[in-house]
Amino acid sequence: MIPLQYFLLAWLIFLVIYTVMSLLTIMQMVRFGIAGLGTYATTLLFLVLSLGTILASSAYFLTVDWSSSVDLFSGLQGSMYFNP
Amino acid sequence: MLDIHHLPGSDLHEQNVLFFRRHPITLIPLILISSLIVALPIGIYIGLQIVQPEFLAKPEYFTLYILGASIFFMFGCLFAFQMFVEYWLDVFIVTDKRILDIDQHGLFSRTVSELRLYRTQDVTAEIKGILHTLLDYGDVYVQTAGEMERFKFEEVPHPNHVAKLILELAEADRREHLEETVEEFGMPDDDDKKDKIARRLEP
Numbered sequence: 495m496i497p498l499q500y501f502l503l504a505w506l507i508f509l510v511i512y513t514v515m516s517l518l519t520i521m522q523m524v525r526f527g528i529a530g531l532g533t534y535a536t537t538l539l540f541l542v543l544s545l546g547t548i549l550a551s552s553a554y555f556l557t558v559d560w561s562s563s564v565d566l567f568s569g570l571q572g573s574m575y576f577n578p
Numbered sequence: 579m580l581d582i583h584h585l586p587g588s589d590l591h592e593q594n595v596l597f598f599r600r601h602p603i604t605l606i607p608l609i610l611i612s613s614l615i616v617a618l619p620i621g622i623y624i625g626l627q628i629v630q631p632e633f634l635a636k637p638e639y640f641t642l643y644i645l646g647a648s649i650f651f652m653f654g655c656l657f658a659f660q661m662f663v664e665y666w667l668d669v670f671i672v673t674d675k676r677i678l679d680i681d682q683h684g685l686f687s688r689t690v691s692e693l694r695l696y697r698t699q700d701v702t703a704e705i706k707g708i709l710h711t712l713l714d715y716g717d718v719y720v721q722t723a724g725e726m727e728r729f730k731f732e733e734v735p736h737p738n739h740v741a742k743l744i745l746e747l748a749e750a751d752r753r754e755h756l757e758e759t760v761e762e763f764g765m766p767d768d769d770d771k772k773d774k775i776a777r778r779l780e781p
Binding site: 498501502504505508509512515516518519522523524525526527528529532533536540543544547548550551554555558559562563564 | 579580581597637638639641642644645648649651652653655656659660662663666667669682685686688
């Protein structure tokens with residue numbers, strides 16, 4: 495049984511890596527992009543999608559009981575595609 | 579940001595004539611990858627509902643699904659955006675004085691090549707393939723006398739029109755830079771032209 499908190503921690507670590515890489519990408523776009531609507535619009539779209547995903551996920555995560563644990567293989571037992 | 583109307587190193591009276599990127603058809607791989615990024619988490623959800631409907635009914639497993647799907651979607655979007663940035667920052671600019679070829683390779687590799695128009699020796703347009711012919715896009719090669727002997731504009735729209743325009747601009751720029759042109763390419767063989775040029779070059 496693996497506590498759900500471990501998965502949340504992994505998610506947070508990935509989120510930090512994602513944030514750093516996103517900032518670098520946006521920095522390059524802003525620095526070298528041709529000033530105009532296309533540059534602004536695409537960068538804004540990326541930011542909206544990223545923030546939207548993070549906020550939507552976080553909103554769900556607030557309702558989760560992180561103290562519970564999960565058995566990764568028990569959920570698949572009994573499935574016709576998983577029968578060890 | 580790069581201001582198209584105030585390019586670095588531009589002359590006072592320099593005017594932009596052409597500004598273009600690769601043909602949008604080259605974005606098809608990006609569109610396919612973006613579709614996959616959106617479709618895969620949804621597909622997995624539908625697949626799990628079909629194979630084992632009670633799996634996602636458990637809150638722990640649904641939480642795992644949301645954790646995985648959100649990270650996959652975010653990194654997928656980032657990857658797609660980086661591919662788009664590589665396309666967007668790859669630009670070709672033709673002014674009445676020079677040609678600028680800005681090549682973006684990946685995120686942190688950028689090459690800016692500049693050519694004075696009067697140093698252009700030859701311009702070739704190449705369209706190969708059914709799709710290229712139907713959509714009128716291809717490569718333009720600019721033969722120069724400089725360190726980089728051949729500029730290549732890859733997969734640009736209307737390459738024949740671009741090549742013709744560059745030739746016309748190069749011819750006009752050569753007339754303005756007669757001294758440098760004669761030094762570069764030598765006097766013409768035709769006696770009349772030689773006399774005309776000699777008279778123009780006299781102090």
